[in-house]
Amino acid sequence: xxxxxxxxxxxxxxxxxxxxIADGTTGDVAxxxxxxxxxxxxxxxxLGVGSYRFSVxxxxxxxxxxxxxxxxxxxxxxxxxxxLLAAGIDxxxxxxxxxxxxxxxxxxxxxxxxxxxxxxxxxxxxxxxxADRVKAWxxxxxxxxxxxxxxGLGSSxxxxxxxxxxxxxxxxxxxxxxxxxxxxxxxxxxxxxxxxNHAPIWxxxxxPADVGAAKLFDAIWNGMFLEPMLLGRYPGDxxxxxxxxxxxxxxxxxxxxxDFYGVNYYSPIRIAAAADDAPLPFEVFEMLGYDRTDRGWxxxxxxxxxxxxTFRARFRAALPPIVVTECGASYGVGPDDAGVVDxxxxxxxxxxxxxxxxxxxxxxxxxxxxxxxxxxxxFEFAEGLAQRxxxxxxxxxxxxxxxxxxxxxYAGLIGAQTRSVG
Numbered sequence: 001x002x003x004x005x006x007x008x009x010x011x012x013x014x015x016x017x018x019x020x021i022a023d024g025t026t027g028d029v030a031x032x033x034x035x036x037x038x039x040x041x042x043x044x045x046x047l048g049v050g051s052y053r054f055s056v057x058x059x060x061x062x063x064x065x066x067x068x069x070x071x072x073x074x075x076x077x078x079x080x081x082x083x084l085l086a087a088g089i090d091x092x093x094x095x096x097x098x099x100x101x102x103x104x105x106x107x108x109x110x111x112x113x114x115x116x117x118x119x120x121x122x123x124x125x126x127x128x129x130x131a132d133r134v135k136a137w138x139x140x141x142x143x144x145x146x147x148x149x150x151x152g153l154g155s156s157x158x159x160x161x162x163x164x165x166x167x168x169x170x171x172x173x174x175x176x177x178x179x180x181x182x183x184x185x186x187x188x189x190x191x192x193x194x195x196x197n198h199a200p201i202w203x204x205x206x207x208p209a210d211v212g213a214a215k216l217f218d219a220i221w222n223g224m225f226l227e228p229m230l231l232g233r234y235p236g237d238x239x240x241x242x243x244x245x246x247x248x249x250x251x252x253x254x255x256x257x258x259d260f261y262g263v264n265y266y267s268p269i270r271i272a273a274a275a276d277d278a279p280l281p282f283e284v285f286e287m288l289g290y291d292r293t294d295r296g297w298x299x300x301x302x303x304x305x306x307x308x309x310t311f312r313a314r315f316r317a318a319l320p321p322i323v324v325t326e327c328g329a330s331y332g333v334g335p336d337d338a339g340v341v342d343x344x345x346x347x348x349x350x351x352x353x354x355x356x357x358x359x360x361x362x363x364x365x366x367x368x369x370x371x372x373x374x375x376x377x378x379f380e381f382a383e384g385l386a387q388r389x390x391x392x393x394x395x396x397x398x399x400x401x402x403x404x405x406x407x408x409x410y411a412g413l414i415g416a417q418t419r420s421v422g
Contacts, residue, residue, distance in 0.1 A: 002414075003034075004072040007063025009099040010109070010380070011152075014157035024388040025107050026378035031394045034336050037080055039401065043392060044375065046085040046406060048414040052089050053195075053325060054080070055097040055141065066103035066118045067275055074129055081133050092136040092371075094195060095123055095180060098146050105158050108168045110151060110175040111177070117358075120179030127187030134396045138325065139180030139410040140265055142197040143173040144225050149382075156382050163279050164241070167220075171245045174228050178253035185256075195262035195379065196225050200303045200310075204272030204285035213273040218382035221269070228254045230261070230318045260368060262325030263311075265304045265353075267297040293349070295330040295387050302353040306386065308360035308367065321368045328373030328385040330380070341393045350410065372410065376401070 002008070014251045015026040024229070044052050058065060060073035062195070077093075089257060096119065104115050106194050123139060131137075176378030177194065184192050202212035202223065216237055223235035233256035234242045272285040274421055290298040300311035304327070312319060329349040335341050377390035385396050391407040394400070 003067050004060075004076070005063060005070040006057065006073055006104040007059040007070075009057065009059045009244070010105045010157040011099050011104055012142055013102055013157055013172075015379075015384075017159070020159065021382060021384040022117070023384035023387075025379070025384040025396075029399075030379035030385065030396075031313060031376045032399050033376065033378075034076070036399065036401075037083060039077075040376065041080075041087050041089070042081045043285075043401065043407075044084070044089055044257040045404065046410050047375075049256075051092055051093060051136070051369065052084055052375070053092040053138070053370070055094040055099075056126055057099055058096060058119075059099065059120075060100065060105075061248040062122055062125060066104070066121060069125055074126070077126070078129060081130055090136065091134050093126070093130065093134050094138040094141050095119075095126060096140040098141070098150065107246050109158055110147065113172055113175070116172050116175035116179055119176035120136075120183045121253070123180040125184040127184045127189055129315070131190075132189040133182065135259070136264060137184050137189050137192045138195045139184065139192070140173060141195045141325075143170065144179060144221055144356075145197050147173050148221075149394075154337050162376055164269060167224075167238070167241055167262075168245050170224055171242065171250070171306075174225065174254045175250060177229070178256050181256035182253075184311065193258050193260035193320070193325075194229060194325065195264055196229075197264040197326075198222050198226070198264075198307055199265065200268040200307050200309075201303035202268055202270045202287075204270050207273070209273035210271070210285075214271040216284045217269070217271045217288075226261075226315075228242045229256075229258065231255070232316055233244065245415070258320050260321050260323045261319060262323050263307070264326035264373075265307065265324065266327070266329075267301050268303040293329040294332050294346075295383065297329075299329070299349060299352075301349075301356040304353055305356040308357065308365045309363050312360075312365045321366045323369040324357060325371050326373040327370065328389045330389050332388050332396045334393060335402055341403065343406045346391075346404070346406040347409045354413075417421065 004192050015021050056077055063070050147166050147170040151160045151162050151169040164168035181192050195367040201218040202215050203210040219235040227235050232251045270285040270287045271282045274281055274283045287298045313411050331345045333343050357367055374389045376392050377388040379395040380387040393402040393404055
């Protein structure tokens with residue numbers, strides 16, 4: 001067991017395997033928010049945010065994923081919620097951000113249908129403790145990332161390479177979402193939504209093979225997770241692949257009423273048809289002519305505007321209000337000799353994407369909130385500590401926090417918006 005009774009997660013095992021993490025680091029300490037909560041909440045207060053989205057560690061609450069509750073772990077989140085509320089900040093709680101307890105992975109992880117039920121039981125435990133004070137909830141963050149990168153391609157924990165067999169995992173994660181929503185409702189949660197990773201999918205060329213591959217990829221990456229949640233069905237392009245995986249009643253479990261639909265956006269994806277002997281029928285095609293973040297992702301704010309407007313046009317009455325639950329960029333600039341972190345590129349990135357959201361709102365899209373990823377530099381999964389997304393620079397040796405220029409810019413933006421509303 002780790003500190004205060006927390007059990008191991010799949011990311012601890014994965015990150016300690018040689019070659020798994022790009023920079024060879026682990027998430028054992030990262031930004032150490034657990035021991036620096038008061039300082040980090042003070043930063044949030046200084047930033048002026050009205051809401052803060054954070055994740056609960058399943059294995060901190062239930063060390064083996066099921067069974068006895070770890071009181072110390074649940075108490076930590078109880079205190080964090082109280083500190084946020086005392087600072088005038090509404091918490092948005094995410095219950096799962098890819099960190100499955102290793103005990104459940106040892107029993108098959110998301111391949112095992114029992115995990116979806118275990119997630120519902122976990123959601124009930126946290127909901128019963130916090131729902132009296134936490135208004136907004138996200139059961140699972142980015143189910144497509146958890147299923148396809150963790151179980152399909154093996155680039156994320158737990159590192160399985162199932163290729164198309166990961167469709168089964170995607171279905172099980174969606175069932176976990178449904179059980180989680182139901183459990184949170186039963187515990188008195190007032191607003192329950194999602195945080196799905198979405199991207200416009202662009203074909204590599206006008207060749208029919210590329211167009212077809214992009215259409216299939218769009219159905220798997222985007223449609224497979226939004227259509228079951230909103231419409232209770234899988235997209236037509238992949239429905240035949242799902243027939244043997246869907247049991248009677250499954251789609252009713254998945255299609256729970258949502259109070260908001262969360263969109264995590266970073267970059268569009270260009271897809272080309274793969275060679276006939278490739279394990280998958282599509283491949284990612286390099287996008288030229290755009291600026292890139294340090295992560296290598298293209299900077300295309302108009303793609304976010306495109307996604308939001310197209311999303312509303314397609315789903316209309318079935319679509320609840322939208323919240324941009326993640327949007328941000330990695331730029332690795334550190335403190336200069338004067339201690340200033342001049343990350344103008346991040347300012348430009350956030351400014352352009354906020355303007356894209358504003359344009360979508362002018363076109364009739366109901367967007368209720370925007371969450372920048374992220375407050376702190378931290379452990380970015382398979383990329384390790386090298387990719388810095390934070391508004392606050394973290395020295396991973398001393399753990400000293402240094403607000404970047406983007407922090408001050410964002411605080412000014414929020415303050416101006418607050419004054420205009422007031």
